[in-house]
Amino acid sequence: MNTAGQVKSYLPKAALYLGIIGAVSLLFFNLIFQEDWTQRFIWLWFMVPLPVIFLVIANKFRFSGGLLMVLLAIAIIVIDVLLSPGHPGQVAGRGVAYTVIFVSLPLLLSGLFYIIYRFRFGKLSRA
């Protein structure tokens, strides 16, 4: 049995760290879009603080925060497919595959870890 103060699982910590990595990646994803240099994608800046906000939500409400992270990961892929500045090779780091692997995947795993933790350890368990 775990004593008070000990943490049952690595899942919430892993989710938090993956969320931090995803947040940093999302910042650079946004900067790549700004390389379009036409100010078309300036609205993307609103997405930058979202992972941090979702991580704070997930700290209190595991399922809701996790779900928001998963939705954000999917939204990023959709945005990349629909709004592609330039073509791969013209801007360093551009490409749907890179977006999926380096931006969406950490956020998706982070969200899934929170959701799995919620269902495995229940509503009241805390990390």
Place this chain on the structure above:
Amino acid sequence: MKIKRDFINIINYFLDIVLALSVIFTLTSSYILWFVIPRGVGAHFYMCGNEGMGLGGNYFVSFGIPRYMWIEIHNWSSVVLLGIIILHLVMHRTWLVEIFKRTGSFFNGPVKKAGEQLIASIVLFILFAVDCFSGFVLWLLLPRGALDYFGMLSGGGRTFWGLQRNVWLDIHVWVSVFIVGIIIIHIILNWRWVVGLSKRILKGFRGLFIGKSRKEVE
């Protein structure tokens, strides 16, 4: 014994400051090269010469320094960073040996911070090795040339291990983004050590050495 440990701690602390400075240099130069003055700014063929350093794009200036100089700053600050990281590993060799001996105990039962530190350090090391390797490929094996641009578009550019230069560049930049994220986690995990030692050093070397040795004598 304690004085020796304090001394090693101080050396580690200042080595970490130099490490942080070289990371900042490397990241700043890469940010400028990636987002402020990207090569050629779209006019790749007309503004660049043949192999190696082109004409146009490489002469765009940021903070009074032309792009080709930023590339040199990035390359050499990365080499310095590599050297300091090797030194950092050598200084922490005892910790590394100990932590690998006890690896099994970290993942049985409740979460232990040492386990998190071990994973973060290993991931950071692997990513840094990948970034260094891709950096050396870009710098020494596949240096940029204007004619590469059209070769790249048609899929007929120079390759190393089957990957074109632009793919190596994409890998290089995204792995470095991951490294930034893991450095933040690495600092969070070692935050108590950083703050504790900073406070002690701010109190002054005299208090640190003489005060401690007096206490030990008493």
